Amino acid sequence: MNITVTDPTGGKIENATVELYNSLEERNFGRNVIISKQTDANGFVSITGNELPEKHQQLEKINGVYYLNIFRQNLRKRVETKFVDFRDNKKVEQIVQLENANTKTITVKVAVVYENPVLLPQNKRFHELFITPGYSFKWNNPIELSRNYEKALEEASGYTVDYQIVKEIDADRLFTFLKNDPQKKLLSVEDVAEYLKEDNWNTFKTSGTSYDYNAMVQHYGFDKMRDNGEIHEVWVWTFPYGGMWESHMMGKDAFWINSPPNENPPCTELLSIMGLNYERDLACALESYGHRFESTMMQVYGWWDYDNKTDLSQLSTWEKYSAYGLIYEKFEKGKAQVGNVHFPPNGEQDYDFGNTTYVISYVDQWLNYPYLRGTDARKINREEWGAPEGSYHLGWMKYYLFHIPHYKGINPNDGKLNNWWHYVVDYNSAIKKQTID
Structure with missing residues (x-):
C-alpha cells in the first residue's frame, strides 16, 4: 500500500505521520494503532503486509479496508484506505490531501484604556517623564506596546483569534x-505624578495601591457594552503601582483568573480585564496573558495536583502540557512536556528562560494535538525558543503560547475542545460548544 500525502495546494508533505487502524472507533480514540510511519521528502510512505503485526497469520485475515489518521501539525486528514489485497501482492496507490485543522477564527472586540496622561507645563506623558528609581531605562509608549501585544497574541494563536480594537480611550x-x-479616594493625575516624583516611590511602596474596577467599568460604559456584545474584554495600560491585577474577571459566574472574581459586578456577561504596566516590556504583558490562560484552563480541567498523583495516566491533559522536567520526572524519568509560564521544559527555578541545559521534551506532539502519542521527544534548551529583541523571556512567552492547542473538534479522550484559546477569550461560548459538539 503506497500513500502520498500532500498539502491543500498539492505540495508534498515531508515528516507527516501516517497511522493505520483496524476500526473507525480505534482510530477516533487513537487506540491500538497497527503501524505508524512518517512520509519521506516526497510525501511518500509504503506499508507492506510483512510489516503488520498479523504477519504470522494467513494473508486473507489482513486483507480489507483500513482506517488512516494522517497529520503534520495543523494539516490533517482521516480517510479509509482502498481495499487492500496483500494476497495478490497488488499495490494500492492512494493520494491523501490534508486539510487545515486550525479552528475557525474567533473575533474578540477589545476596548483599550491608556492611563498615560499629559502633564503640564511639560506637555509630556507619564512614560516620557518618569524613570523607575534605581534604573535608567525608558518606559514604553503604551500605544505601540498595545499594537505589538495584539500582533503577538494573534500570531501565538495561529491566527485563530482576531483581536479587534473597537475603542481606545486616552x-x-x-x-x-x-x-x-x-x-x-481615587487619586488624581496630579496625585500620582507627585508620588512618581518621589526618590524611591515611598508612598506607593509603604501604602500600597488598589484599583476600583467597578467605577472604571461604569465610568466608560464597558458594563453595558459587554452585555450588548459591543466588546468582549478590556485592556488597561497603566503606570507602575496602578493597583491593578494582571487579569481580572467580572460578570455572572466569574472565576479566578490570577485574581479573585469581582464580588459585585455591574455586568452580567463575563468581562475579562487585563491590567498591563507600560513601564514593563512586551514579555511581561504576554506573561500576564499566560497567567490568565493558566487560570482559565484550571477552571476547565481542575488545578494542578502533581504531588498527589503517581502515574502518568492520572494526569489531566492540562497537567501534561504544563509539566516541565522537574515536575514530569516522577512520571517519566529524564523527560519533560512543555512547561508553564514561569518554567520552560528545562527550568530549574522561576523565570529560568535562559537555561542552557538540555532536556528531552515532547513539545512537538502538542503541535499535533490531540494526537499525543508520546513518541516525538527530542533534546531542547533555550535555543529552541530563542531571544527575540535580546530576551529569552519574550522568546519563551511566544513559544509557550504558540504550543497551546488551537485546532478544530473535541478531544475524544477528555471531552474538551481542541481549541483551548476559545475558553480564554469566550469561556461561556466554549462551554456551550463543548456540550453541543
Missing part, C-alpha cells in the same frame, strides 16, 4: 487608590 481620570485610605 484617560484623564484614574481609578487607583491607596490601600491605607479608609475612604478609598
